[in-house]
Amino acid sequence: xxxxxxxxxxxxxxxxxxxxxxxxxxxxxxxxxxxxxxxxxxxxxxxxxxxxxxxxxxxxxxxxxxxxxxxxxxxxxxxxxxxxxxxxxxxxxxxxxxxxxxxxxxxxxxxxxxxxxxxxxxxxxxxxxxxxxxxxxxxxxxxxxxxxxxxxxxxxxxxxxxxxxxxxxxxxxxxxxxxxxxxxxxxxxxxxxxxxxxxxxxxxxxxxxxxxxxxxxxxxxxxxxxxxxxxxxxxxxxxxxxxxxxxxxxxxxxxxxxxxxxxxxxxxxxxxxxxxxxxxxxxxxxxxxxxxxxxxxxxxxxxxxxxxxxxxxxxxxxxxxxxxxxxxxxxxxxxxxxxxxxxxxxxxxxxxxxxxxxxxxxxxxxxxxxxxxxxxxxxxxxxxxxxxxxxxxxxxxxxxxxxxxxxxxxxxxxxxxxxxxxxxxxxxxxxxxxxxxxxxxxxxxxxxxxxxxxxxxxxxxxxxxxxxxxxxxxxxxxxxxxxxxxxxxxxxxxxxxxxxxxxxxxxxxxxxxxxxxxxxxxxxxxxxxxxxxxxxxxxxxxxxxxxxxxxxxxxxxxxxxxxxxxxxxxxxxxxxxxxxxxxxxxxxxxxxxxxxxxxxxxxxxxxxxxxxxxxxxxxxxxxxxxxxxxxxxxxxxxxxxxxxxxxxxxxxxxxxxxxxxxxxxxxxxxxxxxxxxxxxxxxxxxxxxxxxxxxxxxxxxxxxxxxxxxxxxx
Amino acid sequence: xxxxxxxxxxxxxxxxxxxxxxxxxxxxxxxxxxxxxxxxxxxxxxxxxxxxxxxxxxxxxxxxxxxxxxxxxxxxxxxxxxxxxxxxxxxxxxxxxxxxxxxxxxxxxxxxxxxxxxxx
Numbered sequence: 049x050x051x052x053x054x055x056x057x058x059x060x061x062x063x064x065x066x067x068x069x070x071x072x073x074x075x076x077x078x079x080x081x082x083x084x085x086x087x088x089x090x091x092x093x094x095x096x097x098x099x100x101x102x103x104x105x106x107x108x109x110x111x112x113x114x115x116x117x118x119x120x121x122x123x124x125x126x127x128x129x130x131x132x133x134x135x136x137x138x139x140x141x142x143x144x145x146x147x148x149x150x151x152x153x154x155x156x157x158x159x160x161x162x163x164x165x166x167x168x169x170x171x172x173x174x175x176x177x178x179x180x181x182x183x184x185x186x187x188x189x190x191x192x193x194x195x196x197x198x199x200x201x202x203x204x205x206x207x208x209x210x211x212x213x214x215x216x217x218x219x220x221x222x223x224x225x226x227x228x229x230x231x232x233x234x235x236x237x238x239x240x241x242x243x244x245x246x247x248x249x250x251x252x253x254x255x256x257x258x259x260x261x262x263x264x265x266x267x268x269x270x271x272x273x274x275x276x277x278x279x280x281x282x283x284x285x286x287x288x289x290x291x292x293x294x295x296x297x298x299x300x301x302x303x304x305x306x307x308x309x310x311x312x313x314x315x316x317x318x319x320x321x322x323x324x325x326x327x328x329x330x331x332x333x334x335x336x337x338x339x340x341x342x343x344x345x346x347x348x349x350x351x352x353x354x355x356x357x358x359x360x361x362x363x364x365x366x367x368x369x370x371x372x373x374x375x376x377x378x379x380x381x382x383x384x385x386x387x388x389x390x391x392x393x394x395x396x397x398x399x400x401x402x403x404x405x406x407x408x409x410x411x412x413x414x415x416x417x418x419x420x421x422x423x424x425x426x427x428x429x430x431x432x433x434x435x436x437x438x439x440x441x442x443x444x445x446x447x448x449x450x451x452x453x454x455x456x457x458x459x460x461x462x463x464x465x466x467x468x469x470x471x472x473x474x475x476x477x478x479x480x481x482x483x484x485x486x487x488x489x490x491x492x493x494x495x496x497x498x499x500x501x502x503x504x505x506x507x508x509x510x511x512x513x514x515x516x517x518x519x520x521x522x523x524x525x526x527x528x529x530x531x532x533x534x535x536x537x538x539x540x541x542x543x544x545x546x547x548x549x550x551x552x553x554x555x556x557x558x559x560x561x562x563x564x565x566x567x568x569x570x571x572x573x574x575x576x577x578x579x580x581x582x583x584x585x586x587x588x589x590x591x592x593x594x595x596x597x598x599x600x601x602x603x604x605x606x607x608x609x610x611x612x613x614x615x616x617x618x619x620x621x622x623x624x625x626x627x628x629x630x631x632x633x634x635x636x637x638x639x640x641x642x643x644x645x646x647x648x649x650x651x652x653x654x655x656x657x658x659x660x661x662x663x664x665x666x667x668x669x670x671x672x673x674x675x676x677x678x679x680x681x682x683x684x685x686x687x688x689x690x691x692x693x694x695x696x697x698x699x700x701x702x703x704x705x706x707x708x709x710x711x712x713x714x715x716x717x718x719x720x721x722x723x724x725x726x727x728x729x730x731x732x733x734x735x736x737x738x739x740x741x742x743x744x745x746x747x748x749x750x751x752x753x754x755x756x757x758x759x760x761x762x
Numbered sequence: 763x764x765x766x767x768x769x770x771x772x773x774x775x776x777x778x779x780x781x782x783x784x785x786x787x788x789x790x791x792x793x794x795x796x797x798x799x800x801x802x803x804x805x806x807x808x809x810x811x812x813x814x815x816x817x818x819x820x821x822x823x824x825x826x827x828x829x830x831x832x833x834x835x836x837x838x839x840x841x842x843x844x845x846x847x848x849x850x851x852x853x854x855x856x857x858x859x860x861x862x863x864x865x866x867x868x869x870x871x872x873x874x875x876x877x878x879x880x881x882x
Contacts, residue, residue: 392870543846550845550866558778561870565785576774 101252111186111207114193119156122202131186131209133179134546145262148177159190160203168192176207185214233308236315240264244324253308253331255301266327271305273297295332304476307336341485344372358500365493366396366470369458373482373490375472379407380469382468383420390416390469406431410455410471419457420466425454425486427478454478458486462498504723520591539592540584545630545708548587548721552580583721590723593653596704597730604647604734609677611644611651611755615686619673625663627669633659636674644684644755657724658688658751664720666692669748682757687750694745703741704729728753765789766877767808769799769825770843771817779812782870783877796820800828802836810877812864815844817853823851833839845869870879 075545088322104356105112114123120143124136134147134533145153159170170190175183186207193202211358227234233250237243254261254269261294267279274297285292291313299305308329311412350362366378377397377669388413395404404562405481431453456478459469471487473480491568560572566573588741626633644651655673662671676685695710696701707722729753732739736756743749766788770776773794782788791806793799795818803811811829815822822842829835840860842855855863861880864873 547845551775554867555772555774556776557777557869558782562781564779566781576777635816711788 060138062304079172082112086174103734110239111205113207114202115144115156116202117200119153120157121147121203131178131207132176144336152176156190156203156205160192160200161191173210181210184209185211220460231330233327233329233331235261235266235329237266237325237327239322239324241267241325248476249331250329253300253306253329254298269296269298269300271297271299282312286312287322288313289316289322298330306331306333308332323751340374342374344368345485345489345492347371347490352492352496355496355500358497358504361493361500362394362468362498363396366394369470369486369489370398370470371394372485373472373474373478374472374476377406377408378470378472380468380470381407381411393468406453406473407471410457410473413455413457415455416457416469416471416592419469420460423461423464423466425456425458425483425490427454429454429477431455431473456483456486458490460490460494460497467494467497467501471507489623491515541706545587545591548707549584551588552583554626555580587721590721590727591703593727594723594730597727597734604650606645607648609651610641611686612641613686614648615655615673615675618652618659621656622659622663629663629667631663631666631668632670634661634672636672638674638676641675641677641684642757644735644757646735646755650734654728654731654753655686655688657728661720661724661751662688662690662692662749664747668688677757678754681744681754683754684757685752685754687752689748689750691748694747695741695743695749696745700741700743763787763789764809764817764838764881767803767806767811768792769794769796769811769813769817769822771795771814779873782873786874793836793871794818796822796825799825800832800835802831802841803838807834810880811838811840812877813840813842815842815847819877823858826855826860830859841876841880 056562104605106126106580108125109127110126112125113128116122120141121139122141124139129135132269139147143153144156168191171188173185173187176186178184187210187361188208189206191204193199193204193332195201227247230249233248233253234244234245234247235243243261243264243266246256246258248258251257256264256268271539276590278294278296280479282292282294293311294309296310297305298308309332310327310329312325312327315321315326325413345368348364348368351368352361355361355364356386357442366380367376370378375398377393377395379390379395383389384391392407392411395407401505409431413428413431415428420424453473453475456472458470458472460467478486556577559577563570563573603636616635616637619633623633623724659671659673671690673689674687676687677683678685699708699710704726706726709720709722729739732753738754740752740754741750764787766777766783768779768783768790770779771794776792780814781794783790785809786787791802791808793802797819799813799820813822813825824842826840826842829838829840836859840859841860842860843864844851845866846859847855847863847865852863862876864876865876
């Protein structure tokens with residue numbers, strides 16, 4: 049059998065099963081087989097029918113190809129011509145592999161031999177070749193052609209070109225995977241803003257899964273950091289069909305904030321109506337972070353440079369480090385010299401989330417210890433985990449929320465010396481990049497701290513030196529002034545002493561001359577000469593006493609002195625002189641007067657001088673001496689009261705000046721050197737005593753020496 | 763007979779000078795302080811004044827100044843006695859018109875010599 053007639057059922061659509069195949073008898077529709085003999089009527093009608101079928105097959109937009117058992121093409125409709133570029137004339141009778149390729153031959157053979165034995169129809173997508181050599185994607189349906197005896201006599205293939213469809217599909221697949229794999233986050237909403245699609249990057253960035261996001265309005269990402277006005281301008285733009293571009297600060301599922309640069313645009317259909325909104329968002333967190341880091345580093349560098357000493361640097365270091373990594377709080381600590389224990393100096397907090405105890409935890413945390421040992425920053429993801437393990441129950445309660453707190457300890461090391469550390473605390477773990485940045489910060493800070501330390505040290509040295517110099521200068525000045533004063537006093541003393549010596553010496557010379565002139569006045573002149581000699585003697589003795597006081601103020605011979613018996617003996621010694629002046633001299637001792645610890649000889653001289661003074665300046669009345677103990681202060685007092693001439697107020701300030709004898713003419717002249725009271729004063733003061741004087745001109749004077757009780761000599 | 767007016771506070775020295783000068787033939791008036799010196803000198807009208815620098819009530823230099831201000835006493839020779847005179851005091855005394863100085867301790871010879879030289 050050489051000819052095969054192909055009948056095609058009334059197939060309307062590709063895709064509906066081709067249930068019926070009609071075998072057509074050995075008549076060709078478009079054949080080069082020769083039918084030369086005349087046809088009968090039935091034959092004619094059959095031909096008509098065939099022509100009709102032929103027209104039908106030709107009109108079908110799908111390519112229809114029939115082949116016989118030898119895989120030679122027996123039918124090739126118009127659509128096949130258009131699809132593959134070959135005309136029917138060219139292909140009818142040709143073996144299929146000549147038109148297409150061997151793959152098709154094998155496929156057809158396979159289908160023919162294996163598949164169609166069981167099944168009546170094979171469907172699939174295959175790649176065919178156009179006459180020009182280009183490939184064409186087609187869906188093909190292949191069905192067997194059987195004769196009246198149900199024998200296979202050929203195959204019919206109906207090919208539909210799906211090349212453009214395929215291309216579209218491929219393009220869609222590509223687009224889809226581009227969207228899916230996009231490094232930017234993509235979000236598509238309907239016109240009311242409900243999310244219809246999010247890509248995996250969105251999920252990664254926000255932490256919300258596709259399921260969680262679909263149906264939500266994108267505002268569920270709002271952090272509150274982007275202003276309402278910004279959102280308003282966004283919606284105004286996209287609802288009016290325009291594109292909006294800007295930066296949004298959103299909040300991820302885990303609460304962290306992130307920056308994204310967004311391009312939002314409406315999707316329009318062919319009629320220009322908005323059907324969807326498309327959001328393309330790029331995570332600019334890193335970019336933002338880098339900007340922030342750069343800013344923080346720059347600020348830190350500037351602040352460190354501008355800082356006036358270490359104290360000003362530390363707050364800047366804390367503030368900028370916190371800014372750098374977005375920490376919630378931080379603290380600066382130094383190691384105490386010797387103990388190496390850490391001591392917080394300054395703490396810095398952007399919120400009141402933390403209390404002191406977090407810093408305490410940080411002090412002993414293994415990360416801190418490691419940072420101190422290794423000199424490089426060390427971090428932990430959960431400071432409180434360590435707390436749970438090691439800290440006391442009391443501390444534990446302060447972290448009952450069990451919020452993981454990440455901490456990094458950054459040591460500042462210059463010349464192998466730790467100049468301080470900072471701790472930075474926040475909720476999110478510290479990334480290796482951040483730690484690398486912190487290393488750079490640490491280097492910068494360490495150099496600045498080292499510089500400040502040197503500067504402080506130098507400044508301190510300079511200040512110390514200046515103080516030292518000033519103190520020494522002051523001491524020297526004081527010493528010099530003291531020396532000058534001493535020198536002046538010495539000069540004055542010498543001048544005073546010689547002044548006092550000059551008159552008696554003159555007198556002695558003159559009286560000796562007088563003796564020569566008037567020997568008859570021997571007794572009178574000798575008395576005067578003796579007086580002058582006595583005056584010189586007293587002067588020399590008092591001068592020596594005073595100079596001894598100057599030389600050895602500390603050389604007191606201490607003993608327990610009974611002031612009553614001492615005073616009594618002095619009074620007794622002066623009784624004869626008092627009697628010669630017709631002056632009653634009385635002593636009233638206090639009962640139970642405690643003993644006084646002091647230098648007996650010097651105290652004796654004090655009392656003697658006072659009693660002699662009283663005798664010198666009193667002509668009528670009486671002199672009384674008494675001892676007593678003051679009730680409140682318990683001081684021991686010796687009082688010498690006279691009814692003498694009294695002391696004129698203008699003389700009072702000079703009473704204790706050496707050689708001061710009063711400004712007035714003394715009538716009758718009073719004996720004495722002018723040194724007695726200055727000796728009294730200096731010796732009393734050596735015993736830490738005080739002198740009190742009350743006096744009235746013409747009435748008399750009272751001199752009181754008061755000595756401290758229970759004298760403790762060092 | 764020459765008249766000498768003596769101002770000296772120290773009793774023994776005053777007596778010694780008085781006795782020595784009287785013995786030498788001078789007529790002497792002695793006072794122990796400077797209280798009324800100007801009036802006393804004016805009424806006594808001495809040929810020479812012998813005055814200690816340190817006197818109660820009025821110093822020797824003050825007395826000299828007031829004497830030199832009065833025409834009646836301006837020309838009377840004035841000898842200033844003193845234990846010590848600073849250069850300033852000495853200069854002042856010369857400016858005021860002191861005719862001689864006797865610095866203690868002085869001897870009888872010095873005393874007479876000053877009296878003589880001050881008169882010429």
